[in-house]
Amino acid sequence: MNEFKPKNNDGNIAFGFIILGIGIILLLRKAGVFIPGWVTTWPMILIAIGTFAIIKHEFKSFFGFVLLFLGAYFLLRNEFDFDFGLSQYIWPLGLIALGIYLIFQKQRENKVLENVRRDWESKRQANTGYSKTYVEEAKVVGENEPSSSFAQGAKSTSGFTRTTGTAFSDRLNIDAIFSGVNRKLMTKNFEGGKITAAFGGIDLDLTSADFNGVITIQVDIIFGGVKMVVPPHWDIRTEITNIAAGIEDKRYFREGGVDPNKVVVLKGTILFGGLEIKSF
Incomplete structure (x- = not known):
C-alpha cells in the first residue's frame, strides 16, 4: 500500500493566518493607526479567498481565479473608479468563462474515459477477468432487465x-x-x-x-x-x-x-x- 503523506501546506493553518491578519488590521484601525479604507472592504475578502485557493491548489483552482477576478474588479471600480467599461459585460463574460471551463473539462473527461477504455480492452484481451467483473456488476444492477444488453454495453464501452x-x-x-x-x-x-x-x-x-x-x-x-x-x-x-x-x-x-x-x-x-x- 502506498504510504499516506499529508501535504505540508495545511489549509486550516493558512486560513488561520488570514483570520489573524484581519484581526490585526481591525485592531490597528481601532488603535488609530492609519489603514486604507479599501483594505477592509468586501472585495478584499474575495481577493483573499481567491488567492488562498489558487496557492493551495497549485494554481489549478478555477473558482480561485474567478473569485480573484471578481474581487479585483469590484475593488478597482468601487474604490478607485476604474470601471474599464465592463459593468454591463461582467455577467456575460462570467458565463462565457464558465462555458469555456465546462467545455475543456468535458474534453479532459473524454480523454480519461478513452484511456480507461483502451486499458480495459487490453486487459480483456489478456483474459485477466476484468471484463467479467464489469458484466457481473452490471447484472446485479440490471437484474430486472435482459443481462445481454448489459454484457454488450460492458464489451463496447468503459466508463459509461x-x-x-x-x-x-x-x-x-x-x-x-x-x-x-x-x-x-x-x-x-x-x-x-x-x-x-x-x-x-x-x-x-x-x-x-x-x-x-x-x-x-x-x-x-x-x-x-x-x-x-x-x-x-x-x-x-x-x-x-x-x-x-x-x-x-x-x-x-x-x-x-x-x-x-x-x-x-x-x-x-x-x-x-x-x-x-x-x-x-
Whole structure:
C-alpha cells in the first residue's frame, strides 16, 4: 500500500493566518493607526479567498481565479473608479468563462474515459477477468432487465454512465453547475477523481465501489452541497479548506474499525456550502 503523506501546506493553518491578519488590521484601525479604507472592504475578502485557493491548489483552482477576478474588479471600480467599461459585460463574460471551463473539462473527461477504455480492452484481451467483473456488476444492477444488453454495453464501452445514474468508470468526474446530480459508482478498481458543485448538489453513492491503497477525491463546492455515502470501513481523511462551510461525518463505524488498506483523501475547497459523509 502506498504510504499516506499529508501535504505540508495545511489549509486550516493558512486560513488561520488570514483570520489573524484581519484581526490585526481591525485592531490597528481601532488603535488609530492609519489603514486604507479599501483594505477592509468586501472585495478584499474575495481577493483573499481567491488567492488562498489558487496557492493551495497549485494554481489549478478555477473558482480561485474567478473569485480573484471578481474581487479585483469590484475593488478597482468601487474604490478607485476604474470601471474599464465592463459593468454591463461582467455577467456575460462570467458565463462565457464558465462555458469555456465546462467545455475543456468535458474534453479532459473524454480523454480519461478513452484511456480507461483502451486499458480495459487490453486487459480483456489478456483474459485477466476484468471484463467479467464489469458484466457481473452490471447484472446485479440490471437484474430486472435482459443481462445481454448489459454484457454488450460492458464489451463496447468503459466508463459509461446509464440514464439511471449508475456509472461503471474507475474515476469520478462530476460537475453540478446550477443543477443536481445523482450518481452510483460500480467499480472494483476505484481510482478517485473530482467532483464540483456550484450552485447545485451532488448525491454520490460509493457503497458498491472498492479499491486498495490510497486514492484522492478533489471536492470543490461553492454555494452548493455534496452528500457522499461510503462503506463504513473506509478510512476517510480530509484536507479540505472550509470557508463559511461545514463538513459532517455521519458514518456508523463498525467494531473492527477502519481498513488501513482503503484510504480516501478528500482535498479541495468549500465556500458557502456543505459536505456530508454517511454510511449504512
